[in-house]
Amino acid sequence: MAVYADEKQRTFTLQTKNTTYQMKVDAYGMLLHTYYGEKTDNSDLSYRIPPDDRGFSGYAYEASCADDRLSSDLAPQEYSCFGTGDYRISALRVRNENGSQAVTLCYAGYELSRGKYSIPGLPAVYADETEAETLGILLRDPESGLEVLLQYGVLEELDIITRAVKVVNRTMGKVVLLKAASMCLDWLSGDYEWLTFYGKHAMERTLQRTPIAHGISAIGSVRGASSHHYNPFAVVCEKDTNETKGLCYGVSFVYSGEFLMETEKDQIDQTRLICGIHPDDFAWTLEPGESFDTPEVILSCSSEGFGKLSHNFHQVIREHICRGEWKNKRRPVLINNWEGTYFDFTGDKLVSIAKDAAELGVELFVMDDGWFGKRDDDRSGLGDWFPNEKKLGCSLKELGDRIVGLGMKFGIWFEPECISEDSDLYRAHPDWAVKIPGRKPNLSRHQMILDFSRKDVQDYILERLCSVLASAPISYVKWDFNRSICDKYSTSLPAEKQGEMAHRFMLGLYRVLDGMLSAYPHLLLEGCSGGGGRFDAGMLYYSPQIWCSDDTDAIERLQIQYGTSFGYPVSTMGAHVSAVPNHQTGRVTPLATRGCVAMAGTFGYELDLNKMTEEEKVEVKRQIEVFKQYYDLISDGSYFRLTSPQDSNCVVWEMAAKDASKALISAVYQHVQTNCAAKFVYPRGLCSDASYEVSLTDLKGDKKDRMQKQVLTGAALMRGGLRLPGADSDYAAWQIYLKKL
Incomplete structure (x- = not known):
């Protein structure tokens, strides 16, 4: 089993091969996040949450006479709400029919099932009954009746947990979702950094590593697409984490449209991460009985550094995101x-x-x-x-x-x-182009958006x-x-629903x-x-x-x-x-x-x-x-980053067979240096007690022998290192093949 529900302790524990994720319902119905990290048992970990009473952090009315009251402004919450006492960044913000923006979510039940949930109209991780389990936790606002279903998919062998949310309007009136994030994740303690991947056209996904300091940090896009400028993938890590050691958490948003990832370090050094659809262009109206599904987030945790974390994401994307005939078929050159x-x-x-x-x-x-x-x-x-x-x-x-x-x-x-103004389609259907009535549209590459x-x-x-x-x-x-995309407006939507256009665009693209x-x-x-x-x-x-x-x-x-x-x-x-x-x-x-x-x-x-x-x-x-x-x-193969282009003259990466039978190491010199020091790299993913033949791949087709073949043990290669050939010209490149004997 990967999901354990203890009704006596009121805990829910998700167990993967190497990690544990736990939640607990407190005495007042608040769903608390107690732990996510290296694997432990199913013990109740809520002892880690102190019942603090701090100035200017209120608590629920029902808790006013209790000695162990815990403010929603301090509690590590599984899905935070705006407007009722949590002043940090929030996952859910609504406008009720009376104009208020208050919502409180209390535990209302759970459901377990084999296999992996799916999301109507949206891409998501898929897995069968032998590969995954699903936990659904129902939360309800006791005052309005608004319901939120938190969905968790657990792929135990891959150390993957997915999260998505369904909001259902069980109230008597109209509710407008102003923000509906896909996940909230709270850490009680720790001094973290986060890795984000920024860029621009023709220079995407540049690694940036920054401390998570007091206050709010965010990446996102309001461009109608996930964008060149920030990628919807990030890593939160301990400060000493590197490729092979350290605790780190990865978050990948399974969505191609506008997104927001926010972190906040609060007054008592707790850290919160929120991920979901960007709220700036979002306002979704739910009539009574209607529901809204958020896109999915993929989570993974590694105590063995960035390399292991990347392998977890590589595997889930290759095997449980990519689909169809070309999922495993060799792609043509x-x-x-x-x-x-x-x-x-x-x-x-x-x-x-x-x-x-x-x-x-x-x-x-x-x-x-x-x-x-x-x-x-x-x-x-x-x-x-x-x-x-x-x-x-x-x-x-x-x-x-x-x-x-x-x-x-x-x-x-x-x-x-996209559509050109100079096109037969635009002349026939000018209303199909995205533009605001009475306002000239912003052009880019001389084109508009359909x-x-x-x-x-x-x-x-x-x-x-x-x-x-x-x-x-x-x-x-x-x-x-x-x-x-800008000038967001759809002639098919009434004025009060224009905040739905950007997400409906993505649903249309996926359709x-x-x-x-x-x-x-x-x-x-x-x-x-x-x-x-x-x-x-x-x-x-x-x-x-x-x-x-x-x-x-x-x-x-x-x-x-x-x-x-x-x-x-x-x-x-x-x-x-x-x-x-x-x-x-x-x-x-x-x-x-x-x-x-x-x-x-x-x-x-x-x-x-x-x-x-x-x-x-x-x-x-x-x-x-x-x-x-x-x-x-x-x-x-398993991909290893052996050096970084940001701090090494020679960029080296490795692909190793999962059974350690072979590996391919590629090296490219960014700059030619005279009288340079010897360059050693330390391969990974090999068998320590096996011997490997080490040879240089002939990339040029001239069959010149540029490196003498060697036989070295896996232990020698991984610990003693492999000396690379030097640069024999500007931007020299080498491929070295390791074959287990």
């Missing part, structure tokens, strides 16, 4: 024509690139932006999802057949959520996408989204994605939002890989992919080899280095192979052979 041609191409040009690619072992050709409507630049055509046969010189089917005839798969780019909160818009886009997919041999779709994948279950979908602007667990429920960043520079990608790896597995990271000088930075890096970095992802190319030399083509062919050879290790 692809080539995308965007940086090779931009908008300037014909069908013949694309086929000429595809011919070269096929000869080198590339398996999928992806036609990017510019194949539809009037679309020769980014000023027109979005929304007109009809092939431009004049530009292509053939039909979409004829182009697809020619590429498939080369032995490749054929893929295509869409940006279904109102996906409207069912008629969803239905139209779904019909158009499926029609295109039915017309040609398309096996892959790149789904892009190239601007933030269209689900509909497309249901109609075409063999389709490989890659998510994209100007690169990594919507890289989150919510999108991974539909697309098992996401274009990691529009920055394809190999050296920049070291930091982007490093930050991404804390919460997301390598198998989800879209990574390509691009041309030099790089189109974003102008940097010139060796082809071997670009290949090495892109192999820490789904791997592909984004350039015009017709412009490569014969020597470079030989190297590309070798890279593809190497990637295919190590594919299982790369996509499903």
